[in-house]
Amino acid sequence: MNRFDERIARLRARKLAQTEEKRKIEGVLDEDDYGRIVPPKGLWEPMPNSPDGSFYGFKGWTDNFCSLMDVHPVYVDADDAFTGRWMYFMSRMRKNKWNPDYPYTHLEKDIEKYDIICGIGDDAHFAPDYKMGVSLGWGGLIEKIEKYKTLNNSAEQKEFYDIHLRAIHSIQGWMKRHIEKSLAMAAEESDEWKRNNLLAQAAVNKNILNAAPTTLREACQWIIWYHLASRTYNRDGAGGQIDSLLQPFYENDLKNGIIDRDTAVYYLACFLINDPIYWQLGGPDRNGNDQTSEISYLILDAADKINTSLNITIRVHDGLDKKLFDKAVGYLVKNKNGWPRFSGDKALVEGFMRNGYSKELALERIAVGCNWMSLPGLEYTMNDLVKVNMAKVFEVALYETRESENICTESIWNAFTKHLQIAVHTAAEGIRHHLKYQKYNEPELLLNLLSHGPLEKGKDASDGGAQYYNLAIDGAGLAIVADSFAAMERHIEEQHEISWGELFSALENDFTGDQHENTRRILRKTDRFGKENSCGEKWAVRIKDCFTDIVRNESEPGKCFIPGFFSWANTVGFGKTVGATPDGRHARKPISHGANPSPGFVSDGASLSLAKAVAKIQPGYGNTAPMQWELDPTFAMSSNIEIIEAIIKAHFELGGTLINVNIMDKEKILEAHRNPDKYPDLVVRVTGFTAYFSMLSPEFRQLVVDRLLVS
Amino acid sequence: MSIHDGPGIRSTVFMKGCNLRCKWCHNPETWSRAKQLQHIESKCLHCFSCISVCEQNAISSIENRIKINHQACNTCGKCCEKCPSEALSAIGREVTADSLTEELEKDRVFYETSSGGITISGGEPFMQADFVIELLEQCQKEGLHTAIETNMSMPWESIFPALSHTDLWMCDLKVFDSDKHKYWTGAGNERIMDNLARLAKTGAEMIVRTPVIPGVNDNEYEIKNICGFLKKIGGNVRYELLKFHNLGFGKFDNLGMTNEMDASAHLEDSTFEQLNEIVKSNYFPKP
Numbered sequence: 001m002n003r004f005d006e007r008i009a010r011l012r013a014r015k016l017a018q019t020e021e022k023r024k025i026e027g028v029l030d031e032d033d034y035g036r037i038v039p040p041k042g043l044w045e046p047m048p049n050s051p052d053g054s055f056y057g058f059k060g061w062t063d064n065f066c067s068l069m070d071v072h073p074v075y076v077d078a079d080d081a082f083t084g085r086w087m088y089f090m091s092r093m094r095k096n097k098w099n100p101d102y103p104y105t106h107l108e109k110d111i112e113k114y115d116i117i118c119g120i121g122d123d124a125h126f127a128p129d130y131k132m133g134v135s136l137g138w139g140g141l142i143e144k145i146e147k148y149k150t151l152n153n154s155a156e157q158k159e160f161y162d163i164h165l166r167a168i169h170s171i172q173g174w175m176k177r178h179i180e181k182s183l184a185m186a187a188e189e190s191d192e193w194k195r196n197n198l199l200a201q202a203a204v205n206k207n208i209l210n211a212a213p214t215t216l217r218e219a220c221q222w223i224i225w226y227h228l229a230s231r232t233y234n235r236d237g238a239g240g241q242i243d244s245l246l247q248p249f250y251e252n253d254l255k256n257g258i259i260d261r262d263t264a265v266y267y268l269a270c271f272l273i274n275d276p277i278y279w280q281l282g283g284p285d286r287n288g289n290d291q292t293s294e295i296s297y298l299i300l301d302a303a304d305k306i307n308t309s310l311n312i313t314i315r316v317h318d319g320l321d322k323k324l325f326d327k328a329v330g331y332l333v334k335n336k337n338g339w340p341r342f343s344g345d346k347a348l349v350e351g352f353m354r355n356g357y358s359k360e361l362a363l364e365r366i367a368v369g370c371n372w373m374s375l376p377g378l379e380y381t382m383n384d385l386v387k388v389n390m391a392k393v394f395e396v397a398l399y400e401t402r403e404s405e406n407i408c409t410e411s412i413w414n415a416f417t418k419h420l421q422i423a424v425h426t427a428a429e430g431i432r433h434h435l436k437y438q439k440y441n442e443p444e445l446l447l448n449l450l451s452h453g454p455l456e457k458g459k460d461a462s463d464g465g466a467q468y469y470n471l472a473i474d475g476a477g478l479a480i481v482a483d484s485f486a487a488m489e490r491h492i493e494e495q496h497e498i499s500w501g502e503l504f505s506a507l508e509n510d511f512t513g514d515q516h517e518n519t520r521r522i523l524r525k526t527d528r529f530g531k532e533n534s535c536g537e538k539w540a541v542r543i544k545d546c547f548t549d550i551v552r553n554e555s556e557p558g559k560c561f562i563p564g565f566f567s568w569a570n571t572v573g574f575g576k577t578v579g580a581t582p583d584g585r586h587a588r589k590p591i592s593h594g595a596n597p598s599p600g601f602v603s604d605g606a607s608l609s610l611a612k613a614v615a616k617i618q619p620g621y622g623n624t625a626p627m628q629w630e631l632d633p634t635f636a637m638s639s640n641i642e643i644i645e646a647i648i649k650a651h652f653e654l655g656g657t658l659i660n661v662n663i664m665d666k667e668k669i670l671e672a673h674r675n676p677d678k679y680p681d682l683v684v685r686v687t688g689f690t691a692y693f694s695m696l697s698p699e700f701r702q703l704v705v706d707r708l709l710v711s
Numbered sequence: 712m713s714i715h716d717g718p719g720i721r722s723t724v725f726m727k728g729c730n731l732r733c734k735w736c737h738n739p740e741t742w743s744r745a746k747q748l749q750h751i752e753s754k755c756l757h758c759f760s761c762i763s764v765c766e767q768n769a770i771s772s773i774e775n776r777i778k779i780n781h782q783a784c785n786t787c788g789k790c791c792e793k794c795p796s797e798a799l800s801a802i803g804r805e806v807t808a809d810s811l812t813e814e815l816e817k818d819r820v821f822y823e824t825s826s827g828g829i830t831i832s833g834g835e836p837f838m839q840a841d842f843v844i845e846l847l848e849q850c851q852k853e854g855l856h857t858a859i860e861t862n863m864s865m866p867w868e869s870i871f872p873a874l875s876h877t878d879l880w881m882c883d884l885k886v887f888d889s890d891k892h893k894y895w896t897g898a899g900n901e902r903i904m905d906n907l908a909r910l911a912k913t914g915a916e917m918i919v920r921t922p923v924i925p926g927v928n929d930n931e932y933e934i935k936n937i938c939g940f941l942k943k944i945g946g947n948v949r950y951e952l953l954k955f956h957n958l959g960f961g962k963f964d965n966l967g968m969t970n971e972m973d974a975s976a977h978l979e980d981s982t983f984e985q986l987n988e989i990v991k992s993n994y995f996p997k998p
Contacts, residue, residue, distance in 0.1 A: 495792075521756065521795035532817070608712050608720070608821060643714050646825030650720075653820045 004266035007079040008305050011273055014077070015308055016680050019692050028697040030569045032370070032689040033309040034237065035275030037075070039087035044068050046093050053095040057440050062163040064090065065233055065445060069170035072232070074181045076201065078194035081270040082221050083178040083201050084228050091234040091442070097121040102437035107426055114423035115392035115577045117570065118430035119385035123442050124236035126461070127368040128450030129377025130245055133226050134219050137212030138168050141449055152458030160443075160458050167445050171229045172209055179205045216249040216259060220271040227277060230446040238368045239311075240376050242279035243296040250295045261298065268295075268302030276309045276690060280366045282324050283315025283345055288363065292321035300324070303339065304331050309683045309690040310339040313367035316652050317345035329644050333636045336663040338685030343367040343624075343659075344652030351657070352622025355470070355560050362622065370688030371566040371594070371624050371658060372472065377452045380466035382431060383623075384474070384566065384688070388423045389574040390543070391477030391581060391591045394484060398582075407500050409489045413542075416481070421550050427473050428554035428561060435469070435559075438462035469559045472623055475547045476567035476574055479529050479592035479601075482540035483583035487523040490535055497522050507580045510587045524584040530601025530613045537613065540597075544617040552621070564623035565595035568687055572699055590703055594687060595625035599707055607631065611647055615654035626658040626688060627651060630708050636663040660685050664708055669693070673701050712818060717858040717879055719827025722815045724846070726831060727803045728838040731862055732897040733885065734972040735924045737959025741834035742968075746786040746803040749965045750779055754798035761790035761799055781967045802966070808845040816853055828856025828878070837865035840872070847876035863906040864898055870906060880917045882907060886928050887936040895927050904940065911946025922953040923986055925978045929955075934986050938993035950994050954983050 018037045022029075025038050047067060049060040068088055075085040091097075098104075098121035111118050136144065142165065149161040179202045186198035204221050213219040223245075230236040246268075253259035281299060282292045303310050314320075314328045328340050345363075352362040352373075365373045372383035397415035401407050439460040447461055448454035454465030491497045498506075498519050506516040506523075527534030544565075551563035567574065575590035583598065585591075592598045595614050602609045607629065614627040636644065648659055662685045672679040676694035684693050684704055693701065716723045728744035729736075740747060755777060762770045762777075769783035770790060777798075791799045806814075815829050822828045829850050836843045836859055847857050858879040863870070884903060886892040892900040910917060921937055923929050934952070941950055955978040963970035 518758070518795065525795055525797060608818070611821075612818075640714070643720060643825055646720055646821065646827070649824040650820045653824065 002262045004262060004269075005305070008266065008269050010079050011077070011270065012306050012308060015273055015306075019695065020680055023692075023695050028700075029691075029695050030572075030686070030697050030700040031691065032237065032311075033276050033691055033695070034231065034235070035085065035273075036089070036231070037085050037087055040073060043073065044071050044088065046090070048095070050099070052100055054099075055094055056099040056101075056442070058159050058163050058443050061233075061442055061445055062166050066166050066170040068232065069174045069229070072174055074174075074178045076178060076181045076185055076198070078185060078189060078191070078198055081197070081201070081217060081267045082224050082274060083182060083205065084174075084224055085274070086228045086231045088232055089235065090232055091123060099437065099441040102433070102440060104430065104433050107430055107433065110422060110426040111430065113396065114419065114426065115389035115574060116423060116427050116430070117385070117387040117389075118427060119382050120430045120434045121438070121441055122382065122385040122434075123234040123444065124230070124238065124447060125369060125372070125383045125385050126379055126381045126447065126466070127238040127240060127366075127374035127376040128226070128230070128236075128447050129452065130223055130226070130240045130450065132377060132452070133450050134213050134222055134245065134249075137208060137210060137222065138172055139210035140212055142168055142210075144455055148455050148458060154458070157458035160460070161455075163443070163445060164449060164455070167229075168449070171225060174229075175205050175209055175225060179209075213249065214252070216246060216253050216264060217267050219246055219249040220267055224271065224274050226446070226450070227275060231275065233446045234442065234444075236447060237275070237277055238374060238376075239277040239279040240368055241283070241291060241366055243281050243293055243299060244285065244291045246299075247293045247295050250298075264295070264298050265302045265305065268299050269305045272299070272303055272310060273306045273308060276311045278311045278313065278368045278370070280313045280315055280343070280368065281328070281340070282320050283343075283366065284317050284319060284363050286360045286363050288319070290317070290319040290321055292324045296321070296324050297327060300327050300331055300340070304335065307335050307337055308681075309692060310337070311688075311690060312340040313658075314340050314342050315345055315367065316342050316648060325645060326641060329641045329648075330638060332661060333638055333641065333644065333663065336633060336636065336665070337683045338660075338662055338690045341658065341660045341685070342648050342652075343373070344656050346652055347618060347620070347655045347657050348373055348622055348624075351618070351620045354621050355562065365622060367658065370568060371474075371564065371626050372688075373622065373624065375468065377450055378466065379468040379470050380461045381470050381472055382434070383472045384568060386427050386431060386472060387474045387476050387567065387570060387574075388420070388427055389477055389577065389591070390420065390475050390547070391480040391574065391578045393419045393423050394477075394481045395578050395581070398484075402500075402504060409485055409493060412488070413485065417546055417550075420547065424473060424547070424550045424554065428471075428551075431471050431473075431561075432559075435462055470622075471559060471561050472564055473551045473554075473561055474564045474566040474623075475543075476565070476570060476594070477578075477591040478540055478543060478565050478595060478617060479536075479598045480578075480581055480583055480585060482529040482543055483526060483536045483598060484581050485539040486528065486535035487526040487582045487584070489539075490526050491522050503582060507582065510580045511584070520584045523582055526583070528583070528597060528601045530597025530609055532609065532612060536597075536601075537616065540613075540617050544619060548619040548621070551619075562621045562623045563619040565617065565619065565625035566688070567591065567594045569700070572703060593628055593707065596628050607635075607647055611651040611656065612654060615651055615656045618655045618657055620655070624657040626660055627656055628685075628687065628707075629659055629661045631661055631663045633663050633665050658688075660688060662708070666708060669705055669708055673705050676701070712821065713830070716830040716832060716860060717828065717881065718856075719825035720818075720821040721827045721830045721858070722818055722822075723830045723832050724811065724815070726833040726836045726839055726843065729834040729862075730838060730864055730898065731835065734895055734970075735922065735927070735955060735957075735976075737956065737962070738834070739959065739962050739968055739970070740802045740966055744838065746801055747966055748779060748781065748784050748786050748790070749800050749802050749962075750777055750967075751798050751800075751965050752776070754796050756796045756798070758795060760793050760795065764789045764793045779967055808842060808849055811846060812849040812853065815850060815855065819853075819855070822855060826856070828858060830858040830860060830881075832860040835862050835865060837861060837869045837873075840865070840869040844872050844876060847873055851876045851878075863903045863910070866902070867906055867909055870910070874910075874913060874915060878916065880910060880915050882910070882917060882919050884919050884921055884937055884940070885924075887933050887940065891927075895924075908944040911944040911948055914947055917946060917948045918951055919948055920951045920953050922955060923978060923983055924955045925976045925982075929978060929982055929986065931986075931989055934989050935993055938990060941994055950990055952983065952986055952990060954978060
């Protein structure tokens with residue numbers, strides 16, 4: 001125990017109480033925790049600027065954001081090193097997501113037909129350059145805007161610069177109210193430590209109101225203000241290379257004798273509990289040198305102290321500091337709370353370079369989102385926003401081929417590739433439409449500030465302001481489709497155990513009744529994707545190659561389309577649109593998770609088979625196809641750290657890109673499923689994000705339980 | 712693949728055929744050299760589709776359960792293919808050293824990242840000594856770390872040629888008293904102890920293991936005496952106790968075999984810990 005531990009424990013308890021309050025008042029949420037707390041009732045409502053009751057465009061968004069900032073409650077906690085919490089999902093409070101003046105009716109039919117999450121009107125999901133933020137501060141950003149305002153002076157650009165200035169001023173107003181609150185609380189505080197802390201909070205905020213931060217505490221607080229504002233604006237949760245970002249401040253504080261190790265850990269714990277942002281630790285810099293420093297360890301120690309929902313990624317590469325890796329895996333098995341996770345430098349860098357980028361640039365593309373990598377401040381990506389439900393595409397192809405006289409797996413495959421092409425093209429057209437009109441819908445008011453280009457050019461990041469457009473399209477349901485093809489090939493064409501008629505009859509009846517259940521049993525008895533050299537694996541690789549080519553072929557000058565496999569939390573929703581499938585999946589049940597094989601793909605050695613299987617279906621262009629690893633708690637012990645590290649390294653050596661790990665005790669998770677109130681602090685890594693188990697819907701909790709029990 | 716058969720992540724090759732009949736064996740499927748049909752009752756759907764495809768009439772149904780005549784079964788595998796729930800499966804396959812090396816090689820990345828390798832286990836590997844030596848030699852040529860798990864009861868002439876191709880020897884000495892050894896395993900331990908002493912003299916890296924079985928060797932006398940023997944033979948030897956479990960006992964039923972050991976036998980953790988303490992104070996392995 002050190003002098004801060006009690007305070008950290010109180011902060012952690014308050015965080016749990018806030019989560020519980022959120023669940024009770026707002027209900028369940030199948031998403032990230034976000035660090036958001038419940039806003040007071042009736043304080044702020046959006047101001048529409050459109051007849052449809054929503055708000056759009058530069059003025060609509062800025063008016064709403066600034067009006068919210070003007071009244072946003074302050075949040076000061078005498079135990080906390082930092083002030084501020086976010087409360088309003090502003091982007092979700094509008095009536096509609098897309099400005100009706102820019103319709104996409106030409107795409108709607110196929111979007112529905114193939115169950116595409118098209119991303120039109122979606123926001124953020126690219127990374128700000130926090131380094132720029134902490135070196136300029138709000139004052140520096142204002143100066144930058146003023147400078148470029150004189151150079152780019154069309155009417156639209158004048159408005160563009162003005163709205164960004166208004167946004168900064170409103171954030172500064174919010175900060176000022178926190179300063180006042182800290183001082184007011186200090187005047188009433190009898191505890192000396194707390195009073196001094198409140199005064200320090202006020203001093204820190206005064207120092208960074210305009211000027212750039214100069215200490216570790218100021219740098220953390222500045223980052224917090226930016227991300228609280230950006231979260232409020234459009235849920236932006238992208239992080240950055242947090243260790244190298246904070247390292248100069250920490251070292252400077254040490255040099256000046258104003259910090260010790262315990263204080264630094266306390267600051268970092270307060271920083272991490274503020275919001276489960278996606279931060280990366282370790283990994284190579286632009287020159288290939290590992291970025292681990294003392295503060296990398298302190299960040300992990302701070303994370304261990306709060307041990308809440310966290311999204312820290314360790315970048316694994318040949319030069320990774322072994323002690324950092326050991327510590328990271330050590331905390332993973334000790335806390336069993338789904339953090340940290342791991343990204344694979346080799347395949348990510350080599351893959352991104354295949355798009356024609358330099359190695360130096362590829363090394364800067366880091367893990368800052370749920371499943372995604374981004375070049376901080378340099379690219380616009382639509383990461384994790386555009387998804388094609390391949391299980392639905394398969395279903396369309398299957399039923400279209402049904403009437404053909406020569407139905408066979410190859411004819412279904414031909415139909416599948418034809419429809420996949422249309423589906424991906426529809427998704428790409430959706431992205432193009434989005435890029436054309438998003439500024440009139442929802443400009444990136446906050447992310448523009450920390451990007452290299454929007455302010456310089458006077459253009460929104462979605463509208464040519466960014467330097468690169470690396471646009472993500474993810475496929476979902478890979479295992480369902482692969483196993484379906486494998487089952488049909490094996491049991492209808494090779495073994496003649498069932499006929500096409502029997503298959504369709506069983507699918508239409510959702511395998512109910514003895515006869516159809518028997519058909520299902522036969523179909524299930526297929527060597528599925530996940531088992532090495534299986535029929536399922538053969539089809540999975542074929543689908544991967546096909547999807548990758550189709551996505552890549554959408555690229556054009558200035559727009560690089562990058563494929564990945566990821567379903568986020570959409571496995572349940574995607575499953576609801578798809579009937580029974582030939583892999584034996586029942587109608588409306590969730591589709592397979594991300595790039596993973598369907599649960600139960602092998603009877604033993606699942607971890608190693610999983611590591612090999614997911615590595616084989618990597619599209620290979622720098623976006624991820626994450627391995628979701630449900631690690632048995634009887635194996636995940638400190639004595640097996642070396643083995644766990646070996647599996648992580650082997651997956652990345654084989655071409656893997658990202659590993660999300662869950663270690664859950666089966667009895668505990670079952671009990672928590674029955675009675676969520678009993679384990680309010682149980683955190684699970686649902687997918688790329690972690691969440692409090694009690695916050696998930698019963699349906700989603702069931703999905704997590706099923707995944708765990710079968711694996 | 713396994714993390715329990717030597718250092719790091721390993722591929723373990725289980726050789727069929729064993730010359731001992733340990734009553735606590737948890738791998739009875741490795742006793743016979745022949746391919747065997749296994750039926751797991753808990754997986755069986757009782758659809759009886761296996762009966763219709765069996766050309767040997769080796770499968771019948773009695774009181775709604777499958778009954779297999781293992782003597783009549785020629786392990787053609789047709790019933791396994793037909794079985795919709797994988798309740799029926801064939802144990803064992805014939806392979807060449809070339810094809811097996813190729814198969815093992817595929818997991819090289821796991822061996823490399825974990826300082827693991829391949830382990831040949833059984834059964835008793837030296838029942839198929841020529842094959843085992845060929846396999847070890849090939850794996851070693853491929854740069855893979857090689858280990859062998861053996862009961863050391865085969866003639867030294869069978870074992871000796873493996874010496875230069877094996878990086879780690881994991882050898883069992885199950886019971887110190889030879890008569891008792893014979894009662895529980897079907898053979899005395901004189902040759903085993905002789906082979907252990909010879910192997911130790913070569914300086915080979917060895918781990919001698921004793922599976923601690925309740926009612927058999929879970930006592931100070933046995934463990935102290937084995938420690939004494941190991942001290943005497945010297946060499947590059949570590950000593951480990953393995954804790955008894957009965958997880959493999961269900962396999963006897965699955966294979967139509969009889970298990971002589973009491974299925975409810977249980978080794979207390981405290982007993983196992985005490986015996987480990989005896990090892991610590993009576994035997995000092997090389998660091």
